[in-house]
Amino acid sequence: MEQLYLYIAIILSAIIIVMLSIAVVYYRRKLNKCKTALVRCINENIEMREKLPEYELPHFIGRDDITPEEFTNIIHNILKRLLYVFTFYHMI
Numbered sequence: 001m002e003q004l005y006l007y008i009a010i011i012l013s014a015i016i017i018v019m020l021s022i023a024v025v026y027y028r029r030k031l032n033k034c035k036t037a038l039v040r041c042i043n044e045n046i047e048m049r050e051k052l053p054e055y056e057l058p059h060f061i062g063r064d065d066i067t068p069e070e071f072t073n074i075i076h077n078i079l080k081r082l083l084y085v086f087t088f089y090h091m092i
Contacts, residue, residue, distance in 0.1 A: 031076070031079060034075075034079075038068075038072055042071055043068060
């Protein structure tokens with residue numbers, strides 16, 4: 001009888017591992033699509049900013065423009081932290 005419980009626990013844990021792996025792959029692909037959309041949006045905004053006259057451009061004192069790669073790295077880190085927060089939230 002104890003072996004039956006052990007087999008059930010092993011099968012359930014294997015199913016959970018497979019489901020979590022599928023979720024990780026799904027959200028990783030979704031994150032990559034989001035990154036490409038952000039880079040496209042940034043590039044479009046940079047092109048639009050170049051078309052504006054200089055007096056209409058926003059001026060920030062002491063701030064340099066960030067590159068699209070830096071922006072996507074920032075968003076990637078934020079989304080990664082949010083993923084960990086939601087994972088721990090669902091565990092509770």
